[in-house]
Amino acid sequence: MTRRHLLFSIPFVLRAQGGTPPARFQGALGYHGNRRHSVLFGGQGANRALLGDTWVWDGRRWERYAGDGPPPRAGHAMAYHPSSKQLLLAGGQGADGPLNDLWLWDGRQWFQGPSGPMDARRNHALFTHYENDRVMLTGGYAKSTLEPLDDVWEWNGRSWRELYAMGPVPRSSAGVAWYPPRKSALMIGGHAGERGFRADTWLWERSNWNHFLLDQLPPPRYLHAVAGVENRDAVLLFGGVGEDGFPLGDTWIFESKVWKYLELKNTPGARAGAAACWDGARKRLLLFGGAADPAEPLGDFWSFDGGSWAWDKIG
DSSP: OOOOOOOHHHSSEEEESSSSOOOOOOOEEEETTTTTEEHHHHHHHOGOOEEEEEEEEEEOOEEEEEOOOOOOOBBBEEEEEEETTTTEEEEEEEEEEEEEEEEOOOOOOOOOOOSSSSSBBSSSEEEEEETTTTTEEEBBBSOOOOOOOOOOOOOOOOEEEEOOOOOOOOOOOOEEEEGGTEEEEEEEEEEEEEOEEEEEEEESSSSSSSEESSSSOOOOBSSSEEEEEGGTTTEEEEEEEESSSSEEEEEEEETTTTTEEEOSSSSOSSSBSSEEEETTTTTHHHHHHHEEETTEEEEEEEEEEEETTEEOOOO
């Protein structure tokens, strides 16, 4: 297979069929803590077409949701709001450009929430701050890929509010996950437009960013998969697009304030734009799809066991 740079191009909409999710690139996967299941939505499918399908993973099988939901998109993000028991889906690249809509999954169906006052965007970060009971949104691209965003917004279960915080350079496609030892969210990497690829690590604490100065960092990248390994108080990073424009297939763990490269035998192939989340009920990190070639998205499904530090292919 010819290796290609991972470019973002979406000309039309595709409706998914079948009993398992079709292959996709830049979809989103989120865990509903109250219903104890994971939800996969959207992405870029075969022929660079947008997907608008919802799939629910209960730990044993996939089930496609048949009701109405968000319009098709890719480059969106999902995160869980604990007190309202809702899984949020925000933004992304729609058929006519970036979006700023909000959708809420209550465990059974989708509801549309209030559109945010922030700029429409794609490839942003959306993450839960459990100590504050807030969902945070930051970064992404509004229009120009040379000028990413650095604004920070919080969702309190009813409305959005902008926070003004000094922090990392503007970026898109960063990875963010909850880091229990510091009761903070950890952000790694991303693409900073004309400033290039990033490898820096930051913590979002209660109301501000804190730069983690570390001796060792993963190589710079964007469109990587990041999720917590919460039974080990760790954060996992996998894959992404490297500085040469080609996909990566390495696995890194942030544990005890150190990034560690894991040399593993059985791993997912190199890819970017995979969807990932932590399955709290089964104590496993889940990873679906992505692409090594944007014309050929992947549909494989993997889990990572924090107890044995091992990847397992599901199905």
